[in-house]
Amino acid sequence: MDCVFCTLIREGSARWVFRGPVVSAFAPLEPLAPGHTLVVPNAHFADLFDTPPDVLAETTEQVRRLAEVMRSALGAGGVNLLHASGPGSQQxxxxxxxxxxxxxxxxGFTTWPGERSGHRLDGDAVDLLAAATAGG
Structure with missing residues (x-):
């Protein structure tokens, strides 16, 4: 089965905000707000963990650029960035x-989670993260 976003990119069948050589952006079918846009790499990468650093950097730069345009062209006071990676994230x-x-x-709406995770770890999460990132 083909990826729905790959099909949109290949067929050009979206409402495009911009199309670039590496990253493009289009309007979702059911926007949360006027101007809500999805920024995607043109090549298929499943998630954050699958995406090469250079493509991820270009995606992030286009997100930043679009956020600036939303302030100037739409008069937005700010933006929310929403992203999910992996099966446990509701992607x-x-x-x-x-x-x-x-x-x-x-x-009139919020995108901030209203509840906290009930997941518990063996050990302190900050200590585990710090130990795993030490030297890297």
């Missing part, structure tokens, strides 16, 4: 993508 389409959602004061 809905297995193609790296970042939702860039323009926000305005009093716009």
């Amino acid at each position: 809905s389409v297995p193609h790296l993508h970042v939702h860039v959602v323009p926000r305005w004061p009093g716009d």
Whole structure:
């Protein structure tokens, strides 16, 4: 089965905000806010863990560029970046993508989680992360 985002990129059948040689951006079918946009690499990479560093860097730069444009062209006061990677994250389409959602004061919704995770670890999470990243 072909990836839905790869099909959109190949066929050009989306409402494009921009199309670049490495990364493109398009409007979702059901936007959370006016101007809500998905930024995706043109090549198929399933998630953050699968994406080469140079493609991830270009994707991030295009997200930043789009956020700036949302402030200037749409008058947004800020943006929310929404992303999920991997099966435990509620990722809905297995193609790296970042939702860039323009926000305005009093716009009537929140994208911040309303609850905290109930998952528990053996050991302190910060200590485990610090030990795993030491020297790297």
